[in-house]
Amino acid sequence: MLNQTDIQKFFKPRHIAIVGVSAGEYKFGGMSFLMKLQDGGYPGRLYPINPKAKEIRGLKVYPDILSLPEVPDLAMVCVAAKFVPSVLEQCARIGLRHIHIFTSGFNETGLEEGKKLEGQIASIAKDKGLKIIGPNCMGPYCPSSQLTAWGAIPGLSGTLGIISQSGGLTQRLTEYTDSLGIGVGRAVSFGNGTVLNALDFLEAMAEDESIRVIAMYLESVMNGSRFLQIARHVSNNKPIVLWKGGESSAGAATAASHTGAMFGEQRLWEAFFRQTGAIHVRSMNEWVDIIMALSMLSAPAGKGVFLIGGGGGNSVAYGDLCIREGLEVPQLSESTMESLRRSVPVAGSIAGNPLDMWLTFTDPGYLADVLDLAYKDPSVSMVVVDRLIPRKAFHMPDMIDPTPEIIEFLNHNDHAKPTVFTIDSDGGDLDLTEKGVALRAHFCKAGIPAFPSFRRAARALSHLYSYHNFRKTCESSRK
Amino acid sequence: MLNQTDIQKFFKPRHIAIVGVSAGEYKFGGMSFLMKLQDGGYPGRLYPINPKAKEIRGLKVYPDILSLPEVPDLAMVCVAAKFVPSVLEQCARIGLRHIHIFTSGFNETGLEEGKKLEGQIASIAKDKGLKIIGPNCMGPYCPSSQLTAWGAIPGLSGTLGIISQSGGLTQRLTEYTDSLGIGVGRAVSFGNGTVLNALDFLEAMAEDESIRVIAMYLESVMNGSRFLQIARHVSNNKPIVLWKGGESSAGAATAASHTGAMFGEQRLWEAFFRQTGAIHVRSMNEWVDIIMALSMLSAPAGKGVFLIGGGGGNSVAYGDLCIREGLEVPQLSESTMESLRRSVPVAGSIAGNPLDMWLTFTDPGYLADVLDLAYKDPSVSMVVVDRLIPRKAFHMPDMIDPTPEIIEFLNHNDHAKPTVFTIDSDGGDLDLTEKGVALRAHFCKAGIPAFPSFRRAARALSHLYSYHNFRKTCESSRK
Numbered sequence: 001m002l003n004q005t006d007i008q009k010f011f012k013p014r015h016i017a018i019v020g021v022s023a024g025e026y027k028f029g030g031m032s033f034l035m036k037l038q039d040g041g042y043p044g045r046l047y048p049i050n051p052k053a054k055e056i057r058g059l060k061v062y063p064d065i066l067s068l069p070e071v072p073d074l075a076m077v078c079v080a081a082k083f084v085p086s087v088l089e090q091c092a093r094i095g096l097r098h099i100h101i102f103t104s105g106f107n108e109t110g111l112e113e114g115k116k117l118e119g120q121i122a123s124i125a126k127d128k129g130l131k132i133i134g135p136n137c138m139g140p141y142c143p144s145s146q147l148t149a150w151g152a153i154p155g156l157s158g159t160l161g162i163i164s165q166s167g168g169l170t171q172r173l174t175e176y177t178d179s180l181g182i183g184v185g186r187a188v189s190f191g192n193g194t195v196l197n198a199l200d201f202l203e204a205m206a207e208d209e210s211i212r213v214i215a216m217y218l219e220s221v222m223n224g225s226r227f228l229q230i231a232r233h234v235s236n237n238k239p240i241v242l243w244k245g246g247e248s249s250a251g252a253a254t255a256a257s258h259t260g261a262m263f264g265e266q267r268l269w270e271a272f273f274r275q276t277g278a279i280h281v282r283s284m285n286e287w288v289d290i291i292m293a294l295s296m297l298s299a300p301a302g303k304g305v306f307l308i309g310g311g312g313g314n315s316v317a318y319g320d321l322c323i324r325e326g327l328e329v330p331q332l333s334e335s336t337m338e339s340l341r342r343s344v345p346v347a348g349s350i351a352g353n354p355l356d357m358w359l360t361f362t363d364p365g366y367l368a369d370v371l372d373l374a375y376k377d378p379s380v381s382m383v384v385v386d387r388l389i390p391r392k393a394f395h396m397p398d399m400i401d402p403t404p405e406i407i408e409f410l411n412h413n414d415h416a417k418p419t420v421f422t423i424d425s426d427g428g429d430l431d432l433t434e435k436g437v438a439l440r441a442h443f444c445k446a447g448i449p450a451f452p453s454f455r456r457a458a459r460a461l462s463h464l465y466s467y468h469n470f471r472k473t474c475e476s477s478r479k
Numbered sequence: 480m481l482n483q484t485d486i487q488k489f490f491k492p493r494h495i496a497i498v499g500v501s502a503g504e505y506k507f508g509g510m511s512f513l514m515k516l517q518d519g520g521y522p523g524r525l526y527p528i529n530p531k532a533k534e535i536r537g538l539k540v541y542p543d544i545l546s547l548p549e550v551p552d553l554a555m556v557c558v559a560a561k562f563v564p565s566v567l568e569q570c571a572r573i574g575l576r577h578i579h580i581f582t583s584g585f586n587e588t589g590l591e592e593g594k595k596l597e598g599q600i601a602s603i604a605k606d607k608g609l610k611i612i613g614p615n616c617m618g619p620y621c622p623s624s625q626l627t628a629w630g631a632i633p634g635l636s637g638t639l640g641i642i643s644q645s646g647g648l649t650q651r652l653t654e655y656t657d658s659l660g661i662g663v664g665r666a667v668s669f670g671n672g673t674v675l676n677a678l679d680f681l682e683a684m685a686e687d688e689s690i691r692v693i694a695m696y697l698e699s700v701m702n703g704s705r706f707l708q709i710a711r712h713v714s715n716n717k718p719i720v721l722w723k724g725g726e727s728s729a730g731a732a733t734a735a736s737h738t739g740a741m742f743g744e745q746r747l748w749e750a751f752f753r754q755t756g757a758i759h760v761r762s763m764n765e766w767v768d769i770i771m772a773l774s775m776l777s778a779p780a781g782k783g784v785f786l787i788g789g790g791g792g793n794s795v796a797y798g799d800l801c802i803r804e805g806l807e808v809p810q811l812s813e814s815t816m817e818s819l820r821r822s823v824p825v826a827g828s829i830a831g832n833p834l835d836m837w838l839t840f841t842d843p844g845y846l847a848d849v850l851d852l853a854y855k856d857p858s859v860s861m862v863v864v865d866r867l868i869p870r871k872a873f874h875m876p877d878m879i880d881p882t883p884e885i886i887e888f889l890n891h892n893d894h895a896k897p898t899v900f901t902i903d904s905d906g907g908d909l910d911l912t913e914k915g916v917a918l919r920a921h922f923c924k925a926g927i928p929a930f931p932s933f934r935r936a937a938r939a940l941s942h943l944y945s946y947h948n949f950r951k952t953c954e955s956s957r958k
Contacts, residue, residue, distance in 0.1 A: 166792025166793075167791075168790030169793065175908065176906040178908075179906035181907070219795055243796075245796050245799065247802075248801075283796065283933070284903065285932055285934070313646070316724040317763075320724065321761070322727075324727065426764060426931065427767075428916060428924070429654065429658035430916060430920075433912055433913070434909065434912070434913065437907060437909060437912045454762070455764070
């Protein structure tokens with residue numbers, strides 16, 4: 001179990017030693033960590049360590065841990081695998097107990113030499129009471145303390161916690177969420193998990209009130225039954241979004257050579273998800289989509305979705321996709337239909353759910369009226385609104401962007417039910433892409449989820465509903 | 480059945496009458512058709528018809544069909560529904576037999592008045608021998624004859640045929656494929672299909688040697704057994720990619736009010752896909768993805784995929800996604816592995832399938848060597864290569880774009896097996912998006928499929944394999 005001091009030293013270290021910073025050209029690892037910490041405005045002292053250099057990027061370089069003028073809170077170890085045990089011994093000697101090992105070349109290689117070295121790490125840690133993240137990982141990331149050795153720059157601070165066995169996927173996740181206005185509280189890429197593992201960080205983030213959503217990427221778990229117990233408890237307070245890598249035999253074989261760990265049975269994992277209420281995702285996009293929905297939306301009362309916009313073909317397709325994702329597309333109440341029929345012409349539009357009405361694209365006042373109707377209709381629990389980007393192929397005259405007015409309406413409507421937008425701008429058309437991505441970011445940064453395809457919106461809403469339904473079911477079973 | 484003259488008059492008309500062009504402000508329909516035909520450089524004479532105007536956009540306006548100075552090959556009818564029968568009578572009177580009816584307000588409204596009017600269209604067509612596309616649709620599109628009343632501008636000409644019950648989805652498809660360098664041969668949006676329907680156009684495109692891939696969007700089929708018979712025959716020569724809208728009860732209800740047609744049973748459709756080898760897609764992105772794969776790739780020998788690039792976490796996830804899509808991630812042959820091991824370092828990389836090796840991102844010569852190994856390995860039938868966009872979060876120095884060299888290698892390699900790329904640039908970061916979309920378009924326009932996510936690449940390759948496997952199975956059963 002990590003205590004408050006451990007959390008402080010890993011995620012808000014006052015000074016950091018970086019062991020193994022190359023003096024010459026750019027290298028991934030020690031050098032890139034140093035560069036990012038400096039560029040990200042890390043306020044503490046940084047101690048690069050390299051026996052052959054005097055100064056790197058304006059900083060005095062020390063030959064080893066023992067020559068440091070003070071004991072840093074954290075060491076980032078980036079030297080070759082065979083040197084790692086002696087660095088750990090030195091850390092222990094000066095009382096430096098919090099260590100991130102970036103270096104790879106251990107269990108994950110499948111070679112005797114690597115396994116032996118990883119065994120040494122475990123035994124030194126045990127003997128000397130060292131807390132170690134890694135090896136073979138990117139370590140901790142915390143935007144609020146400018147601890148940004150690898151995450152997004154500038155790192156947006158927020159309420160997302162990340163616990164991951166893959167540095168690359170986590171790095172991408174921090175960039176991706178950042179670009180959509182979703183801030184990170186703490187993230188940790190823990191690699192082989194020799195000393196500290198996923199459960200240690202999960203327990204810590206469960207206790208941490210600043211974390212509201214926990215994203216995990218795992219290829220293996222050492223103690224399945226304990227994980228199940230903790231995850232079930234955590235899910236009742238905050239959602240866990242878990243991407244389980246290595247589900248297939250092909251993926252599992254790769255996982256073994258990626259982080260050197262054993263992988264679980266597919267059936268056990270299915271039971272895990274059913275029993276814990278953890279949300280099961282299978283790709284980067286699905287991961288981000290549900291993180292966004294959970295971070296920005298309140299709990300929906302049911303699974304009925306009202307669909308707005310689209311055109312005829314899209315309306316049909318959107319209905320299909322909702323049903324395929326386990327959602328419902330309910331008939332609207334008679335009073336809602338009466339109001340809708342008054343505003344929708346007979347030809348070229350469809351009054352109902354989906355509502356196919358051109359005016360929703362161009363007239364924010366009309367859209368607001370329709371949304372108000374939907375929020376009052378008891379059959380509707382969530383709303384998806386299709387957005388259109390005026391483009392050459394429609395031959396439309398330029399129109400005033402209705403987005404600011406729509407955002408204003410949504411963010412000041414006390415009765416609003418979970419409402420998301422979809423913006424399709426896929427393809428190779430740069431102009432369309434730029435408009436689409438800017439529009440998406442505009443909504444997201446205002447706290448309103450927007451997705452690049454309807455399929456992804458429907459999947460995210462389905463997860464959102466399932467998670468809150470799990471919590472509700474647990475609550476009522478406790479009564 | 481459509482004969483050569485019909486095809487000529489619909490898709491290469493020498494002159495067009497547009498019945499119902501508004502004189503005032505921009506309106507979707509007659510006015511937008513006229514604008515697009517003019518802007519798209521349509522070379523024939525255009526006759527706008529409006530009883531109240533003298534001149535529109537520099538063209539002399541005629542009060543009705545009967546006053547035209549010659550008989551145009553094609554009439555596009557955009558007047559209100561109640562006026563359509565009399566326009567058809569006038570067309571028949573001057574011997575104008577090829578007609579596209581844009582107007583909506585017929586069976587799809589579910590109202591008696593609309594049904595009666597659609598009945599009149601059918602009966603006039605039968606009496607007078609009129610060939611009619613529509614009503615309630617966008618009609619024909621043919622870039623090679625600048626017949627671009629609604630499709631992409633500038634319309635790239637090519638070998639894709641499109642038959643669709645949704646104008647909006649078809650319009651989007653033509654834009655989307657155009658932006659990726661995929662040209663359209665002929666497209667038709669046929670709406671309610673009162674006179675000419677999907678089967679008429681399918682038979683015509685089956686005969687047409689300039690069409691290599693047929694994309695369909697259907698919400699209903701009037702004659703299921705005939706469709707099955709034709710589709711099975713066509714699939715043996717060219718692929719049919721069919722998006723069936725209205726699969727769910729929610730979608731089907733909307734489909735009824737979209738095109739006024741009856742929808743089929745889910746189980747019947749499943750049997751249809753199994754028996755015909757038509758490729759079943761369920762969203763715009765999936766539609767475009769498999770169209771691209773079929774248009775650009777040769778038949779794979781098997782379903783074994785070699786995965787290159789990625790990083791550790793991605794490699795695991797990509798393996799999982801391949802298996803989930805019904806593909807295989809085979810172990811490489813011992814000789815391939817031997818060659819790979821010589822170039823891949825023990826730490827921080829994975830030699831095998833997936834291959835996780837940083838150098839494949841930056842060194843096109845190394846990537847070419849690896850691809851050559853893969854093409855020689857009998858276990859490999861297809862290859863997916865992950866591309867990386869240098870970005871702030873990696874803190875990488877700028878590198879020379881290896882893309883031109885990779886394209887050169889692939890387009891001049893006689894032994895190349897179907898090879899595709901994935902480029903992840905999703906999110907709200909404009910710089911990343913611009914680079915990603917440009918890179919994607921660069922590959923696609925060179926005839927090499929590139930997808931914005933690995934999941935989509937795997938799904939497209941799975942469809943590609945299944946289609947060619949269907950053809951192979953049919954061939955061997957005929958022997």
